[in-house]
Amino acid sequence: MGLLFIFISSFLITTISPSYGYDPLDPHANITITWDLMIDNGDTYDVKVSLLNFQLFRHIEQPGWKLSWTWKGDEAIWGIWGAEAIQQGNCSRIKGPVLPHCCEKQPVIVDLMPGARYNKQVANCCKGGVLTSMTQDHSMYVAALRMNVNKASGNNTSDGFMPVNFNLGLPGYTCGDPFQVPPSKFKEDGSRRWTQVLDTWNVTCIYSQFRASPTPKCCVSLSAFYNNTIVPCPQCSCNCQELAGAKCVKSAKALPMLELPHANEEEPQPLVRCSKHMCPIRVHWHVKQSYREYWRVKITITNLNFVKNYSKWNLVVLHPNFRNVTQVFSFNYHPLSPYGNINDTGMFWGIPYYNEMLLQSGPSGNVQTEMLLQKDPGTFTFREGWTFPRRISFNGDECVMPPPDEYPRLPNSGHSATVRPLIILLLLLLLVVVL
Numbered sequence: 001m002g003l004l005f006i007f008i009s010s011f012l013i014t015t016i017s018p019s020y021g022y023d024p025l026d027p028h029a030n031i032t033i034t035w036d037l038m039i040d041n042g043d044t045y046d047v048k049v050s051l052l053n054f055q056l057f058r059h060i061e062q063p064g065w066k067l068s069w070t071w072k073g074d075e076a077i078w079g080i081w082g083a084e085a086i087q088q089g090n091c092s093r094i095k096g097p098v099l100p101h102c103c104e105k106q107p108v109i110v111d112l113m114p115g116a117r118y119n120k121q122v123a124n125c126c127k128g129g130v131l132t133s134m135t136q137d138h139s140m141y142v143a144a145l146r147m148n149v150n151k152a153s154g155n156n157t158s159d160g161f162m163p164v165n166f167n168l169g170l171p172g173y174t175c176g177d178p179f180q181v182p183p184s185k186f187k188e189d190g191s192r193r194w195t196q197v198l199d200t201w202n203v204t205c206i207y208s209q210f211r212a213s214p215t216p217k218c219c220v221s222l223s224a225f226y227n228n229t230i231v232p233c234p235q236c237s238c239n240c241q242e243l244a245g246a247k248c249v250k251s252a253k254a255l256p257m258l259e260l261p262h263a264n265e266e267e268p269q270p271l272v273r274c275s276k277h278m279c280p281i282r283v284h285w286h287v288k289q290s291y292r293e294y295w296r297v298k299i300t301i302t303n304l305n306f307v308k309n310y311s312k313w314n315l316v317v318l319h320p321n322f323r324n325v326t327q328v329f330s331f332n333y334h335p336l337s338p339y340g341n342i343n344d345t346g347m348f349w350g351i352p353y354y355n356e357m358l359l360q361s362g363p364s365g366n367v368q369t370e371m372l373l374q375k376d377p378g379t380f381t382f383r384e385g386w387t388f389p390r391r392i393s394f395n396g397d398e399c400v401m402p403p404p405d406e407y408p409r410l411p412n413s414g415h416s417a418t419v420r421p422l423i424i425l426l427l428l429l430l431l432v433v434v435l
């Protein structure tokens, strides 16, 4: 019964769950671009553009965002602070002793690196394109830039200055159309006065794991103290080793000479350790110990990718006992309650300067935690795989779980208890037939 229930519920979870944009663990997740028209100078105007990562656990890591849009007319960016356009483009239409910063119809803007020249900085800029999630670091989830733009020639200011076709330049994200919102306001004079900008537009960008990559990037293996079987990641979770074109490496020694990517270059394709599951990330959940009132879980995250260090990684886990998390060792932990007071989801991430960076495949390519949970007498059980997670995601991408009927089983429980009388009955029948 219980197994069937777990099977049905995990089936429901996986079928309801998001392949297209919507994540039930973070239903309002979005990155918002705000476009604040600060000053209209006549033939030019000043804009402040901000990127706000309103996602609970998904973050943007190296090589970072690459913001682009399409101007409606022949606008040009004369000056920009806190970021830069990667191409100046064709400025031959501008006559004068100085040329604009960028004349492209579709400028592509990247963040400046930390420590940029002081006169090129603005508040919240210069993070190398990296944005943390809202939960993980409240100081690093916003990016901002400021620019001075030449108005388009012709007579076309009726529908505003607003460009279209915004894009974050990140796999999996798509942005909607800009919409006008009430102008942003800022406090001044120790909050005694509010100033406001001339006009504000928002653009909302949404992530879809499916659009980012149709194949998973992470899988889960399970074990428990009461059974010495280790249930591995399902075969072909991320790719099949036997498949033509599947690339993997047996050990670091066999690694071909690699050109490591520089900042602001495309992220390299994962080069994984050969395995039956071929995932770059494996999460192992071990039910380690049972005490009278508590039980202990060990979680190990292993990086099997030879070409990537995961910085500011995070793990989101769904388990019904998370409302009774008592202690978490070596990781940061924060409960997430996307649906009010149901505390069954939590987020783990590394401790700065200790295990915030999950190093590339090799002897130090793993991070681990142990966690104490209080047994709730009403619901706690070692039976039917109840102590295993219902759902795990790494860096916001869902991990492939083994099928529930393969979970490590308590000796002499569940199945065997109901199956044994049946087998005896069959044997009896056989005996009767034979005799």
Ligand SMILES: *[C@@H]1O[C@H](CO)[C@@H](O)[C@H](O)[C@H]1NC(C)=O
Residues within 6 Å of the ligand: 028, 029, 030, 031, 032, 054, 204
């Ligand atoms: C974006 O996320 C923020 C914070 O969760 C939320 O307040 C806002 O409504 C979201 N925007 C959209 C368009 O969903």
Ligand SMILES: *[C@@H]1O[C@H](CO)[C@@H](O)[C@H](O)[C@H]1NC(C)=O
Residues within 6 Å of the ligand: 072, 073, 152, 153, 154, 155, 156, 159
């Ligand atoms: C003016 O705007 C309209 C609508 O956005 C566009 O179709 C037209 O080409 C623009 N004209 C000029 C001169 O840019």
Ligand SMILES: *[C@@H]1O[C@H](CO)[C@@H](O)[C@H](O)[C@H]1NC(C)=O
Residues within 6 Å of the ligand: 090, 091, 092, 093
């Ligand atoms: C640059 O733009 C001008 C018009 O603005 C055009 O005549 C010229 O062909 C362009 N040059 C190139 C190399 O595209």
Ligand SMILES: *[C@@H]1O[C@H](CO)[C@@H](O)[C@H](O)[C@H]1NC(C)=O
Residues within 6 Å of the ligand: 154, 155
């Ligand atoms: C804008 O258009 C109006 C009428 O169409 C015209 O009178 C005016 O001179 C134009 N302004 C500019 C700057 O082209």
Ligand SMILES: *[C@@H]1O[C@H](CO)[C@@H](O)[C@H](O)[C@H]1NC(C)=O
Residues within 6 Å of the ligand: 032, 034, 050, 052, 181, 202
């Ligand atoms: C526009 O974005 C800002 C974030 O900068 C947010 O506070 C505001 O609620 C958004 N407005 C709408 C209508 O989504």
Ligand SMILES: *[C@@H]1O[C@H](CO)[C@@H](O)[C@H](O)[C@H]1NC(C)=O
Residues within 6 Å of the ligand: 260, 306, 307, 308, 309, 359, 360
């Ligand atoms: C990962 O970090 C280690 C130690 O900082 C460094 O030696 C290695 O080159 C990095 N690997 C990649 C792929 O960036």
Ligand SMILES: *[C@@H]1O[C@H](CO)[C@@H](O)[C@H](O)[C@H]1NC(C)=O
Residues within 6 Å of the ligand: 322, 323, 324, 325, 335, 336, 337, 341, 343
């Ligand atoms: C349950 O959720 C609330 C609200 O998010 C949080 O304040 C509380 O610490 C959570 N409790 C546990 C044990 O995770």
Ligand SMILES: *[C@@H]1O[C@H](CO)[C@@H](O)[C@H](O)[C@H]1NC(C)=O
Residues within 6 Å of the ligand: 323, 324, 374, 375, 376, 377
């Ligand atoms: C577990 O958490 C729930 C909700 O916070 C609480 O009602 C219950 O008493 C807790 N159980 C134990 C054994 O602490």
Ligand SMILES: *[C@@H]1O[C@H](CO)[C@@H](O)[C@H](O)[C@H]1NC(C)=O
Residues within 6 Å of the ligand: 227, 228, 229, 405, 406, 407, 408, 409, 410, 411, 412
């Ligand atoms: C351990 O779990 C596996 C997988 O469910 C099961 O096949 C095996 O019989 C269990 N071992 C014992 C000793 O119960």
